[in-house]
Amino acid sequence: MKKTVINKGKIKKAREMGGFMSGVLVLSVSTVIVKVIGLGVKIPLLSVLSAGGMGYFNSAVEIYALLCVIATAGLPVAMSMIISAERERGNPLGVRQTYKTAMAVFVTLGLIGSGTMLFFAKPIAIAIGNPDAHFCIMAISPSLLFVCVSSAVRGYFQGFGYMTPTAVSQLIEALFKLVFGVWLGALAVKLGMSLPIAAGMSVLGLSIGMLFSSVYLLAVKGIRGRIFELDLCSPTPSDKMATRLLSIAFPITLSAAVIGSCRIVDMTLILRRLQFSGVPLETANIIYGSYATLALPVFGLIPSLVTPISLSVVPAICSAIEGGDTEGQKRVVNKALRLTVLLAMPASMGLSFYARPILSILFSGESVAIGIAAPLLSVLGASVMFSSLITVTNAVLQSYKKTVIPIISMAIGAAVKIILAYILIGIKEIGAYGAPLSTLACDLTVTAINMCVIEKSTPSGTETVNVFIKPLAASLSAMAVSVAVYVSMLNLLRVSDRVAFIAALVVTVFAYIAFAFIFGAISNEDIAELGIRKKQRGKRAEDHPVSHNEYTKRKENQNDGRGKNIGSP
Known part of the structure; x- marks a missing residue:
């Protein structure tokens, strides 16, 4: 009997980790595709609009990103936290009330944000x-409303641990951005419109992508939402849902807004402090356009x-x-941290060393912009791991309701960044390098604070050897092999820089996987967990069509209090 209990416990643990790994895998695959498409947007846009036009484009995108963070960063997380808890209690009314309240708040915030960008575009610019x-800011203003609606639906499904709608909506959004953004920008240039207006037309393509994404999510919610809730049977409603949502969302939003503000700091200080050091506005805009179009998107890929x-x-x-389940908490936290370091540590090293070859392949033909952005990206590369850890450690702290800690750590990091950026960018000999250097100092500060709090104040604790030491050993070993291959091909075989980099990259990927297994950074258990969720979901009713009769029968059982809490989809 005891053996049976132990086996059931192991099965439960495996399912929990399998569900977590499944969600990570689905969103990771979609994110890779979305990021590739995102680069596919910026590469032709750079050719169409030039670095100067991309300066206008990116200025609007950064303003939008900040307002988007303020409007949407906290509520989806709060929704997923509350819905997950309501599911655990078997409370469908709490789930529905959470969604309806969040959607009302989202739409209100979206209307306010879109109106602000539309009517105050000129003063903001x-x-x-x-x-x-200001043309670009006006063109992107509707996106804020669309993304608010999308975020409400994404938060709903994420609370069920069902990540597919989020993944598909991201793909739809990216594809329509690519098609309409490039087409409208090229059309504007062909018609002889000015560069700021042509950039605004390209930005309008982003708004169209957001519109189609939100329409898809609303359709999926209408079709599948009620089927999900049939597995929950308790009739107990949740009180004061708006207060509950906002109390969780506000500190999360505040900490995320600090991150968005740092990007605005970069933009404003690069433009203004470079002019202070004697750089003309047009040149400063080209420098910022190159940095924001080439360096920042590549840097942001891994985080x-x-x-x-x-x-x-x-x-x-x-x-x-x-x-x-304290042990379950510890497993999830350490798994999340280890996956983050496994992904980000080698990427951080590689980006710093191979910045120029990477940009040369992605943006071939833009030698001037590459010459500006490559050295800046080399410095930014060192920040990749810390920036990635900020995202995950913030989520861990927010899960434990320690929502004030990310605000404090981000505020301290932002202060470090602003002070350093202001001083360094204004020094003629340093110039734009002050932006990535201040970013590195900021990210390192925030990561250190968050990790200290997680280690001391949560029941999870950090498995330092598994999370950091083993991935570090694998990364250093793989980079040693990579550099040896790269240098050998350049000096001995006399191949081009591009060919040498591609060969080194292929070798590095296989070398890293091998070293990760050798040092124990990846285990066979990690691979096995990816398949558990798929098998588990194959047996769930919500993954199959439900007939009208069965739907009615299950609904009656739910109303009679006889339904079974099957769990998450």
Whole structure:
């Protein structure tokens, strides 16, 4: 009998980790595709609009990103936390009430944000030191409403641990951005429109992508939402849902807004402080356009791949907390941190060493922009791991309701960044290098604070050897092999820089996987967990069509209090 209990416990643990890994895998794959498409947008846009036009484009995108963070960063996380807890209790009314309340709040915030960008576009553009960017700001203003609606639906499904709608909506959004963004920009240039207006037309393509994404999510919610809730049977409603949502969302939003503000700091200080050091506005805009179009998207690729881990970790930890499973919490936290370091550490090293070859392949023909951006990307590369860890550690702290800690750590990091950026960018000999250097100092500061709090104040603790030491050993070994291959091909075989880099990259990937297994950074258990969720979901009713009769029968059982809490989809 005892043996049976132990086996059941092991099966439960495996399912929990399998669900977490499944969510990470689905979103990771979609994020990779989305990021590739995102680069596919910027590469032709750079050719169409030039670095100067991309300066206008990116100025609007950064303003939008900040307002988007303020409007949407906290509520989806709060939704997933609350819905996950309501599922654990078997409370369908709490789930529905959470969704309806969140959607009302989201739509209100979206209307306010879109209206602000539309009617105050000119003052905003002047405030950031790029007056002609106001066309782009107006063009992107509807996106804020669309992304707010999308975020409400994504938060709903994430609370069930069901990441597919989020992944598909991201793909739809990216594809329509690519098609309409490039087409409208090229059309505007062909018609002889000015550069600021052509950039605005390209930005309009982003708004169209957001529109189609939100329409898809609303359709999926309408079709599948009620089927999900049939597995929950308790009639107990949740009180004061708006207060509950906002109390969780506000500190998360505040900490995320600090991150968005740092990007605005970069933009404003690069433009203004370079002019202070004697650089003309047009040249400063080209420098910023190159940095924001080439360096920042490549730098942001790895941290964005970590976002699926943070989205999956919140409902997983909340469910473990609700069930009083301390061991489950520890497993999820350490798994999330280890996956993050496994992904980000070698990427950080590689990006610093191979910045120029990477940009030369992605943006061939843009030698001037590459010459500006490559050295800046080399410095930014060192920040990749810390930036990735910020995303996950913030999510862990928020799951434990320690929402004030990310605010404090981000505020301290932002202060470090602003002070250093202001001083360094204004020094003629340093110039734009001050932006990535201040980013590195900021990310290192925030990561250190978050990790200290996780180690001391949560029941999880950190498995230092598994999380950091083993991935470090694998990364250093793989990079040693990579550099040896790269240098040998350049000096001995006399091949081009591009060919040498591609060969070194292929060798590095296989070498890293091999060293990760050798040093124990990846185990056979990690691979096995990826398949558990798929098998588990294959047996779930919500993954198959439900007939009208069965739907009615299950609904009656739910109303009679006889339904069974099957669990998450």
